[in-house]
Amino acid sequence: MKALRPYKVLATACLTTALFLTGCTNEQDALSNKTEAKPTVANESQSKQTNTASTSSKVPEQLQKPLKIASINQFSIGTFSSQYISGVKKQVEEFGGEVQVYNADNDLSKMAAYVETAVNQQVDGILIDHGRADAIAPSVKKAVAAGIPVVAFDSDINIPGVTVIDQDDYSLSWNALRSMAQDLNGKGEIVYVWVGGFTPMERRNVMYEAFKKRYPSIKEIARFGTATQNTALDTQSQMEALLQKYPKKGDIDAVFAPWDEFAKGVTRAIQQAGRDEIKVYGIDLSDEDLQLMQEANSPWVSTAATDPADVGKLQVRFLYQKVAGEETPQIYSVQPHLVEKEDLPKSNVSMDEIGKYVEGWGKSDAGTSPWMENLSKDNKK
Template sequence: MKAVNKLTIFILVAILLLAACTSEQDLISQNKGNQTTETSTEPLGNQTGSKEIPAKLKKPIKIAVITQLSIGTFSSQYISGVQSQVKEFGGEVQVYNADNDLSKMASYIDTAVSQKVDGILLDHGRADALTPSVKKAVAAGIPVVAFDSDLNIPGVTVIDQDDYSLAWNTLRTLAQDLNGKGNIVYIWVGGFTPMERRNVIYEAFKQRYPNMKEIAKFGNATSNTALDTQAQMEAILAKYPNKGDIDAVFAPWDEFAKGATRAIQQAGRTEIKVYGIDLSDEDLQLMQQKNSPWVATTATDPAEVGKIQVRFLYQKIAGEPTPQIYSIQPHLVEKQTIPNKQVSMNQLDQHIEGWGKSNVAYTPWMKTLAEEVKKK
């Protein structure tokens, strides 16, 4: 019998789970009470700890933020969240964008180590390319917190958006809206840990709903991903010109969703619905347009993701325990639940329960630190 690798096992398990789901409840988000501390979406942190600022944080610290690829408003809002939280704590941030070059990303980590920064934040990246450099940082006593990465190094905290839940929430909504039957276009690109995870659920989704037919698949990550996607989607629309040829588009990245949405709008084919992942102010405005085919997306607040990552790093610098992995709870955002008036990301909490507000990785001394910084 041929050996079955771990990914195959996971896919098979996911297929069985999805196939067994006959209720309308989210498989991945249910039974939250049974989650372990490492994967809990409940607030972490020593809420009753000391209010005294740790000795290591009584002086401003320097943080390096190293990103695999910085494209679109989601990335910019994530970086903004990082910068605002560090500023609140009186620190300094240097951002390095590797432009989707993993060797450059590893080199930036080495640079940060040689510069003896106080902490390193990683945005995406793959373990096969980054592990040696990250281990150098750990060996040098520099704390590391990664976002949406497959790193598995003792002492390195990795946070993510629970990509399996992201994909299932959106795909479940798509299937329900189409009554389990329809022709779909799938926009996807490999080489990114979150995209690979979302694809696992998509493959299981196709097994769960055999009457959902994928008629086209494409996708690239470039410096103009949304624009390139729009052009590719226009070609797909030309190939399938009739109403009913395409029922929906699954775009597991907001840059893909933006491009597909604009192509569909310009072609006047708004009977085709777009289902995405991730959300930003630009995305939200596009969804709220009267003729927008973008009807649903599952997301976390990118700015809040950045803030949580910073707080975990500060906890590490303070010598406090942090989890090896932490998944941030995502939320389904549907066009029909948003009022007709323009709503920004900062106002979504008024319409989506639990959006963008958490005390994850919060310790009481952080409030004291922020107050001290304000006085200066």
């Protein structure tokens, strides 16, 4: 893999400055108003200090029986979600447990009802995927009151005792945007594909607003985006219409698509139109995304991402630690990575192989306890 560009090394410093210059403080204030408890915050580099896991290799008594886990998802759209769910299932099965997956089809009231169903069924643990606190927090509080451990992913829930993990959406967004700014040399016309109403998308938009102030010569000429069961296809149709509105080469320099379903749609529209001068910068990654990026005429040049399966496994490990009575952080951010097309080989690679080309990819050992290895061995017998 070639040497990293200087701007990648500086991304973290720029991100920190941008967060203080934008509305992130307001978001934190809003969260702190909901509870006076001070959350334990961690990331991968801090996991050893904040996660006080047992040093014993003996499987805890609470885990001597198979656990029944409920995995409740706001939606299951695209390959990122499917690979995340696959990671959840694989880790639960490795630990000898059973997992029931509930898909709310982007209906938050249904999602809240699923949480209450899990509470009534007296499951051993609940995993939450996305969802908004204003809709599901009351149901999650019932789970906590019933003594059921809860671990959430990409949610704005802020309830004492509930661990919330995320992909560090601020870093994801800034890494992708900084890559685009560097390639554009700080000047150009771009399209922004975005939709509100989802915690990670709202956080990514915070960085986009900071980006516009940091690079005033990069102009947004169009914005669109919807989240449906056919997001990629709908996005493709919308991008095709936009390309007809801006038919000349040079009208559009790049597209920022902070969700891989958006990135897939705009990429295919650009490919079919033969507008290879337009570059796409995305967020999230899956096997399908990788194949699309590696196509010879693909305009998708970079994406900031974490390994969705690895995130699912981490969420399960935190849940098992909670069941075992171990302390887990209230907030944990997974380290994201910038994956660039030019760093990948000409031959197709899968998500299992990408670690050869992106340092640190899929190697999180957070949320691990010595007894987990024995728990896995016991269930292989």
